[in-house]
Amino acid sequence: MPVWNLSNAKHLLSRALFGYSRKDLEVALSYKTVEEFVTKQLLADKPLPAPPDVWINEVPVANNNTVDGDRYRAFTYWWYQNMLTEGTNMREKMVLFWHNHFVSGRDKVNYPQHMYKQQDLFRKAAWGNLQQLTKDISIDPAMLIYLDGRVSSGNGTNVPNENYARELMELFTIGIGNYTEADIRQAALALSGWRVNGLNSTFNQGAWLNANKTFMGKTGNFRYNDIVDIIFARTETPEFICRKLYKEFVYYKSNEAFVKEMAKVLVANKFEIKPVLQFMLTSDEFFNPQYQGSKIKNPTEMSIGILKSLDIKTVGATDLSYIYDQTRNMQQQLLQPPNVRGWVGQRDWISSTTYVLRGGFASSILDPTGRGINGQRFALRVMPVDYARTFKSPEAATKLVADVIDLFLQVPITSKKEKFLLDTMLDGTITTNWSTSTPGADKRIRNLLTAIMRLPEFQMC
Template identity: 30%
Template sequence: MALSDLHIQHLYWRAGFGITRNDLQSIRKKSVDKHVDHLFNQSEYKPLKYNLSQFEVDRKELSKEERKALRKEANQTMIKLNLHWMEHMVATEGVLREKMALFFHDHFAVRLKNPVVCLELLNIIRKHSIGNFGDMLLEISQSPAMIIFLNNQQNKKSHPNENFAREVMELFTLGRDNGYTENDIKEAARAFTGWTIDKQFKFRFNPRVHDTGGKTILGRSGNFKGEDVIQILLEQKQTARYLCEKLLEFLLGVPAEKEDIERCADLLFQNNYDLSVLLRSIFTSDTFYDERYVGAKIKSPTDLLVGLNRQVPIDYKDPKVILQIQRRLNQVLFFPPNVAGWNRGQGWIDSSTLLFRMKLPSLVLNFGVIEWQPDETLSEEMIARLNNQQERLQKRTEKKIQAYPNWERCEKNFAGSSENLDTFLLQTNPVAIDIQSDDDLKTRIIKIMSTPEYQLC
């Protein structure tokens, strides 16, 4: 079955960050299976690399001033990692892996100012994001980032710390109040005692502080260790159900029907948590392309920024501007608001963020200026005055934003386009936009991207 242009764009927005017009033209006649194969074939895993050798030091040997300087550099490096991942999402062909990594970056939310362990965690997520959820769960649970963030290095048989045990059930596997008790958390915490890290920020099991006594967890009794708890959680059908409920809402844009959640949970559970099997099934299903879901998802701030930059290549003289934009839109990568992650869907939008979202295309594509057509009834003096105000505003915004779009590349991408721009750029029904017959491509794109409808995909 060949997909319509609208459905191809739907697939590439939900499994990636949109599609360019040239790419759309080149793959129009492929079947849905071929499209999905292409997404997987392009998403080979390669670790995201960044030079962090300056942090390979024994902090105990540093002076107070040196430790202070190192902390400051760590803070700056976290910003650089943020921008590095954003740039990778804009440039990569492997969009499916990055889009799913974005989902699990939120699912396994960690907030630290340690670039070494944060980059390691991101690469664990990226490695497994379209692979096996069970493997990802265990490796993340033993990652230094998660151990530090949820204080499991403080979890000892003499003084158990329940933070990680609670979150692994409540947020990562079963879901809040779904089949576990406070006693299950206490017993699981005992099993996780001894999971810690060494001076080089590597996972280490310390048997001296591990509780070797018998434990009863979710109706199972034994002398369990942390790995056993992870396996017990994976053996609960509720884990597959909870994950599918979150994943379907992420991919569909709205909460899924119960029967669709159950069908996906059965498939994931029967295939030992193989995410590739689940994703292929979702992307090739009739349900995924139902009109209820097309154009029904509010773009996350990352979707919005990356998608815009993939359509119109932008060079930021000071890339930290991207960080400021993320802050205004309420999604700073590597810095979720809490362990539960970001408020998704409608949570992205309030009166402040919506106005900024609609202004964003003119800010980064035209220095904050939306081209205007003078009213014929205005005097020449008034038109000159308004033009002068526009020029001053443009210069002030240019100095602040310093974003330089590559309109030449963009125009090549849209050269010879027969379809209307609004039909291509919007996933909803085209709206009445004040586009003049003599508007150039740049003006038309900015006007369309500045609509409320462009916030949806």
């Protein structure tokens, strides 16, 4: 059983949430064991957030590009707010996981109503039944648009569109090498006939082949749900999804023996995701010291995590717009993954350009004038002295620096770097003369926070 201490709590929260605050750590450590915390907080069911606006129920209107673009922005802002106020609950992190697994994007899904409907599905099924979620996503309006299922007809002389059938197997359920081209063609016939009508999907019997299909060695007059059931009867399917969960939350190189153990839990629980998450997140494997601090934060984790670390709980539209623009520049625009494979992550997040942007974003959040990158304005202000005084020993320079490091970083740093950070804050004075009341303390604390957030270690979780 993993030891439930500060180091392990930081590791768990950094992987399962979009960063954490000191309050989040206190909540986590108020539980006696990691098992209790995961069950009662991290994976606890809670009410769904109120929708972003009434437009989610409006029938989509063609050629409404400006309005739809504004709504997509507002939708993303709303999602940021959900992340910022998630507390110690993992649901929003799972929403992003499913968004990056069953990929759809606004580049083809023109109407934000459809993408909201899909995200609502992910939120309700965050740790629900994977087999049912796969059936639901197969006839989801956004997915029907994104992978062309809405134009697929299998009846008469029509050749069905194979895009969704292929990605269903290759990327969503079973993986390359576990199906044939014939399986794709037969699955496409079974999946055909679904159309998007306003906000919803509807079945057009005349566009579906009402005849036997042979798929993965089985023959019958299959529909979409039958195809999913046949795929989920294969042993490769639970291992495929568990491998993806492992790589996202544990380590980017999968331990196949542990993946098989996860798959056993998934099958034993009839493809309910929650028991697998409980098993994974409370295991010695998850808390392996080798894995801690091995994941490169995605731009959303980094930006929302900064706000949480600085105890910023609410932000306005101007600030959300700034986060939106800067995370997009760092190569993560939510609701628009780069392609059907989604964001690959890890080293793909870091380039000579994006690393500079990450550091610039961290510095700009602390700018006292509210002037961000390229002169973009934002409204939030961090008061460094007030923030420092929320720590236990703000008047003890060495202890203050150590406490700030301990909050912001998930990996230890060298004594040389610690001294550099202390010297950065002291700015020529000596530790015995340090006080948050002295002139210039505001700037010195700001310099400390900026220096920490520019460290390579800050990019890791």
